[in-house]
Amino acid sequence: xxxxxxxxxxxxxxxxxxxxxxxxxxxxxxxxxxxxxxxxxxxxxxxxxxxxxxxxxxxxxxxxxxxxxxxxxxxxxxxxxxxxxxxxxxxxxxxxxxxxxx
Numbered sequence: 001x002x003x004x005x006x007x008x009x010x011x012x013x014x015x016x017x018x019x020x021x022x023x024x025x026x027x028x029x030x031x032x033x034x035x036x037x038x039x040x041x042x043x044x045x046x047x048x049x050x051x052x053x054x055x056x057x058x059x060x061x062x063x064x065x066x067x068x069x070x071x072x073x074x075x076x077x078x079x080x081x082x083x084x085x086x087x088x089x090x091x092x093x094x095x096x097x098x099x100x101x102x
Contacts, residue, residue, distance in 0.1 A: 008036075014062040016041055017048035 008016075016034055019025040020041070027045070031038050047057055051066045061067040 008040075010060050010062055013044045014048060017044040017062070020045050021048060021052075 016030060016036065019030045019034075020027055025033075027038055027041055030036075031041055034041075044062070047059070048062050051057060051061060051063045056066055056069050056073070061070050
């Protein structure tokens with residue numbers, strides 16, 4: 001029988017990766033003490049290392065700075081979408097107004 005898939009909070013992932021990067025634990029030691037798989041921990045360590053290097057991840061960020069960057073990037077995408085919609089609506093209204101005057 002298959003075990004149910006576990007999910008971990010972003011804080012847990014950050015703390016687990018920090019054990020390896022900041023406190024000198026090996027991946028196998030950290031896995032044993034936390035009861036998690038080595039593949040997942042390696043992925044979290046790589047992600048935290050990349051975030052600390054300034055790379056914004058595609059998945060949920062672990063560091064507060066990268067979380068803020070992701071929030072701001074989403075806000076920019078939302079505003080750009082609103083801007084495109086408003087441009088199209090303005091063009092439609094202007095063409096409608098032009099047709100009424102001619």
